[in-house]
Amino acid sequence: MIAEFGLAALWLAAALAGLQLLGGFAGLRAGGEGLAALVRPAAVVQALLCALAFGALLLLFVRTDLSVALVAKNSHSAKPFIFKLAGAWGNHEGSMLLWVAVMALAGGLIAAVERRLPERTMLATLGAQAFVGLGFYAFLLASSNPFERLAQPPAEGMGLNPLLQDIGLALHPPTLYMGYVGLSVAFSFAVGALLTRQVTPDFAKVMRPWVLGAWIFLTLGITAGSYWAYYELGWGGWWFWDPVENASLMPWLAATALLHSASVLASRDALRTWTLLLGVVAFSMSMVGTFLVRSGILTSVHTFASDPTRGLVILALLALVIGGAFALFAFRAAALRQGGLFAPVSREGALILNNLFLATAVGAVLVGTLYPLLLDALTGTTISVGAPFFDLTFGALMAPLLLVLPFGPLLAWKRADIVGAAQRLMGAAALAIFATILISALGGVTISLAPIGLLLGFWVAFGAVAELVDRSKLGRIPLGESARRLIGLPRTAWSTAIAHFGIGITVLGIVAVSAWETELVTTLNPGESAELSGYIIAFDSFEQVPGPNYLSDEGHFTVTAPDGGTRQMMADRRTYVASGMPTTEAAIETYGFSQLYLQLGEPLDNTHVVRIWHKPYITLIWLGAILMAFAGVLSLTDRKLRVGAPRRAAKTTPQAAQ
Amino acid sequence: MTWLRALLLALCLATPVAALSPDEVLPDPVLEQRARDISAGLRCLVCQNQSIDDSDADLAKDLRVLVRERLVAGDSDEAVRQYLVDRYGEYVLLNPRVNSHTILLWVAAPGLLLAGLGTLFVVGRRRRTVNAGLSAEEQAALDELK
Numbered sequence: 001m002i003a004e005f006g007l008a009a010l011w012l013a014a015a016l017a018g019l020q021l022l023g024g025f026a027g028l029r030a031g032g033e034g035l036a037a038l039v040r041p042a043a044v045v046q047a048l049l050c051a052l053a054f055g056a057l058l059l060l061f062v063r064t065d066l067s068v069a070l071v072a073k074n075s076h077s078a079k080p081f082i083f084k085l086a087g088a089w090g091n092h093e094g095s096m097l098l099w100v101a102v103m104a105l106a107g108g109l110i111a112a113v114e115r116r117l118p119e120r121t122m123l124a125t126l127g128a129q130a131f132v133g134l135g136f137y138a139f140l141l142a143s144s145n146p147f148e149r150l151a152q153p154p155a156e157g158m159g160l161n162p163l164l165q166d167i168g169l170a171l172h173p174p175t176l177y178m179g180y181v182g183l184s185v186a187f188s189f190a191v192g193a194l195l196t197r198q199v200t201p202d203f204a205k206v207m208r209p210w211v212l213g214a215w216i217f218l219t220l221g222i223t224a225g226s227y228w229a230y231y232e233l234g235w236g237g238w239w240f241w242d243p244v245e246n247a248s249l250m251p252w253l254a255a256t257a258l259l260h261s262a263s264v265l266a267s268r269d270a271l272r273t274w275t276l277l278l279g280v281v282a283f284s285m286s287m288v289g290t291f292l293v294r295s296g297i298l299t300s301v302h303t304f305a306s307d308p309t310r311g312l313v314i315l316a317l318l319a320l321v322i323g324g325a326f327a328l329f330a331f332r333a334a335a336l337r338q339g340g341l342f343a344p345v346s347r348e349g350a351l352i353l354n355n356l357f358l359a360t361a362v363g364a365v366l367v368g369t370l371y372p373l374l375l376d377a378l379t380g381t382t383i384s385v386g387a388p389f390f391d392l393t394f395g396a397l398m399a400p401l402l403l404v405l406p407f408g409p410l411l412a413w414k415r416a417d418i419v420g421a422a423q424r425l426m427g428a429a430a431l432a433i434f435a436t437i438l439i440s441a442l443g444g445v446t447i448s449l450a451p452i453g454l455l456l457g458f459w460v461a462f463g464a465v466a467e468l469v470d471r472s473k474l475g476r477i478p479l480g481e482s483a484r485r486l487i488g489l490p491r492t493a494w495s496t497a498i499a500h501f502g503i504g505i506t507v508l509g510i511v512a513v514s515a516w517e518t519e520l521v522t523t524l525n526p527g528e529s530a531e532l533s534g535y536i537i538a539f540d541s542f543e544q545v546p547g548p549n550y551l552s553d554e555g556h557f558t559v560t561a562p563d564g565g566t567r568q569m570m571a572d573r574r575t576y577v578a579s580g581m582p583t584t585e586a587a588i589e590t591y592g593f594s595q596l597y598l599q600l601g602e603p604l605d606n607t608h609v610v611r612i613w614h615k616p617y618i619t620l621i622w623l624g625a626i627l628m629a630f631a632g633v634l635s636l637t638d639r640k641l642r643v644g645a646p647r648r649a650a651k652t653t654p655q656a657a658q
Numbered sequence: 659m660t661w662l663r664a665l666l667l668a669l670c671l672a673t674p675v676a677a678l679s680p681d682e683v684l685p686d687p688v689l690e691q692r693a694r695d696i697s698a699g700l701r702c703l704v705c706q707n708q709s710i711d712d713s714d715a716d717l718a719k720d721l722r723v724l725v726r727e728r729l730v731a732g733d734s735d736e737a738v739r740q741y742l743v744d745r746y747g748e749y750v751l752l753n754p755r756v757n758s759h760t761i762l763l764w765v766a767a768p769g770l771l772l773a774g775l776g777t778l779f780v781v782g783r784r785r786r787t788v789n790a791g792l793s794a795e796e797q798a799a800l801d802e803l804k
Contacts, residue, residue, distance in 0.1 A: 235712050242707045344782060356774045364767035371763045381759050384701045386709070386752025393767045523680050601679060609679050 003068050003147040006056030010097075010147075013049035013104060014137035016042045017130045020107075024127015027120060028195060039126050040111040046133075047108025054088075054101040057146055061088040067153040070094060070146050076159035076578050078549045086170030092294065092310075093146035095173055099290075100136045102174075102181045106210075107133065110185065117206055118198055125192030131324075132184055132283075135317040143310050159549075159578030168228040175221035176248055180286040182214025183251055186258065190279030191325055194332045199272045204265035207279065209636055211262055214282075215255040216632040222248050223625040231586055236597045236613050238513075238621060241390040246369045247289030250362050254282035257358035260351045263492075268413055270340040270348055273333045274355065280329060284322045285362060291318050297373060343415040350408035357401040364393045402456045402507065406463025409496050410470065428466040432458035446515050453511035461504025464497045495635035502627030509593075509620025518614045523607040533614040534562035535596055537569075542608065550574040555600040555608065561591060571600040571610075593617045678711065682719070684726055693726050696738055699752050700725070709752060 023039035026032030295311030342348040529538035571587035601609030702713035
């Protein structure tokens with residue numbers, strides 16, 4: 001009954017989305033008020049129904065109801081509870097239901113509480129949200145029904161892929177989906193504003209928390225995914241430029257750009273068209289990512305062509321949503337009035353430059369990801385576009401962005417003094433050069449780009465601090481006064497500084513681990529030891545232990561650090577009972593910001609292959625990202641960018657009416 | 659969505675042979691480093707977007723051994739890559755070479771950046787001219803106020 005109940009709830013929710021769409025567009029015309037009054041309640045009830053449907057799926061997985069096809073295919077009665085839950089969304093159908101549920105909840109939330117924009121714009125926004133939602137309902141109900149029953153339930157489920165039985169990964173997809181859905185809300189706001197032509201600073205302020213929230217979730221989701229790949233896949237890589245990773249990076253880059261342009265719109269009423277365009281692009285990137293991952297096109301263009309149902313449905317959805325939005329944009333953009341004016345050298349100008357580089361990076365990653373697929377489809381030529389290509393292209397685009405980044409926050413709105421900003425950054429520049437020379441001398445230049453990377457990382461990090469120093473007038477006024485100013489700074493100033501500092505930290509981590517990582521591949525027997533970068537790794541013992549649903553070969557090690565301290569490490573190899581599939585669980589020990597990474601390989605001629613890596617400052621990569629996410633949360637709590645917040649009187653002379 | 663990637667990786671793990679193992683490592687560290695650098699740019703053909711240096715698959719191991727054999731035989735880095743391209747096609751290179759098939763790929767990013775800069779330049783100039791002066795009508799209105 002539970003499965004049928006869930007399916008019924010889903011169908012009802014889809015019907016309500018249809019009603020919401022009709023009501024939204026009725027609201028744009030005179031005389032449509034009756035239908036329009038139903039829009040908000042429809043969205044709220046839809047949210048409840050979707051929550052019920054997802055709850056039903058969770059319950060089915062908890063009970064391991066094997067008469068449901070999805071449960072039989074992805075679960076197993078012997079699985080730990082948390083992974084039974086995670087199994088509900090660790091597959092295609094379940095994850096699509098999760099997406100739809102989160103999207104409906106977001107829509108319900110806006111419908112219930114958002115009353116700051118003109119009602120017509122809100123109706124158009126909710127209508128647009130329902131339009132996107134309908135596409136996903138159609139996809140779910142027509143080609144990915146998660147509640148399908150089996151005529152003959154099997155005696156036992158097939159189990160969740162062992163690689164996925166991991167807490168980090170259990171939380172990874174929901175986090176990313178929150179991000180994608182947040183961007184769908186931003187998209188709907190953009191479409192709503194285009195339909196009613198009301199692109200105002202208030203619109204940007206209403207949209208901003210959704211973009212920011214999406215950005216925070218995407219940042220955390222990508223970080224978690226990266227760390228998961230690092231410790232689970234067993235060779236210590238943290239980013240692979242895999243199309244599936246690119247699928248989450250592209251929306252993140254677009255959301256980062258949107259965040260910056262929305263702040264211009266909210267504060268200065270400029271960049272109206274561009275912000276709308278980015279709103280459309282950011283969600284389009286989420287959709288493209290979903291298409292890439294869900295259609296099976298990545299495995300091969302040919303498998304996609306042989307079973308194209310799902311792929312084609314998403315492709316049609318993609319074309320409809322994105323194409324429709326771009327057509328609307330092309331039709332309406334010219335009618336939007338130009339917003340506030342500014343000189344090229346100004347905070348606005350700097351943010352445009354930021355947007356230019358980020359948007360180009362989105363384009364570069366998109367082309368790199370799709371090119372081999374298109375080339376294969378069109379000419380039959382197969383090529384690979386992998387990490388070396390992306391490192392080069394992406395790096396070349398990020399370097400100039402990082403170079404100009406510290407200037408942005410120091411420039412005034414409208415018209416700024418670049419020489420003044422440069423003077424205020426002299427200290428940061430000097431410190432960055434000094435730190436780079438010092439570290440290059442200590443670590444040795446192993447790869448020629450390392451000093452440039454270090455310089456950029458330090459420059460961005462110190463530049464972010466320089467902004468706080470400058471705004472608190474540190475050193476120019478008494479210390480207590482400076483501290484008071486520092487505390488009194490708006491939270492957006494703090495969050496800008498922290499986020500930019502985080503970028504610097506991440507860059508430093510990337511450079512350090514690329515330049516100074518050491519590796520040792522060797523064979524060891526219990527009782528023997530190896531040495532790497534000053535660490536002595538002694539192989540103590542080897543034993544075979546049964547786990548809850550796997551058999552484990554455990555290697556126990558004692559590591560003596562350069563400072564003489566010893567720690568125990570355990571690396572194991574697991575063979576899962578249900579599938580017979582082996583996985584390796586690396587042992588990772590953190591020393592300061594660096595990590596020792598130890599992997600137990602297969603037996604070789606009666607000894608054990610052991611791989612050891614020393615990864616200097618690798619945790620900075622994720623710490624920087626966490627700082628960025630924290631800055632996002634901080635910015636979310638700032639009062640300044642709320643609708644109705646008191647505005648400071650303009651200091652400049654009033655502008656002539658346009 | 660990393661789970662899908664994991665699933666594809668799982669296909670590679672189906673035959674439990676470890677990535678680079680000690681018996682493959684060349685005694686000459688300079689040659690070995692060259693082998694590692696070349697390996698990082700070669701695709702494991704049966705895997706999802708993994709280099710042969712990272713992959714556990716049997717084929718990756720064979721290719722790693724092949725790369726080392728060619729290096730020991732005295733081939734240059736480029737000759738080793740060419741040797742593999744001759745056997746497996748351009749698909750084996752993770753960093754595609756510039757040719758008629760890939761030229762669009764290589765010019766895409768710089769092209770986008772230039773197009774963006776050009777657009778900014780044009781829009782900026784148009785705005786400046788639009789806002790440069792008052793129209794005759796506005797000037798007349800202003801004169802009236804004086």
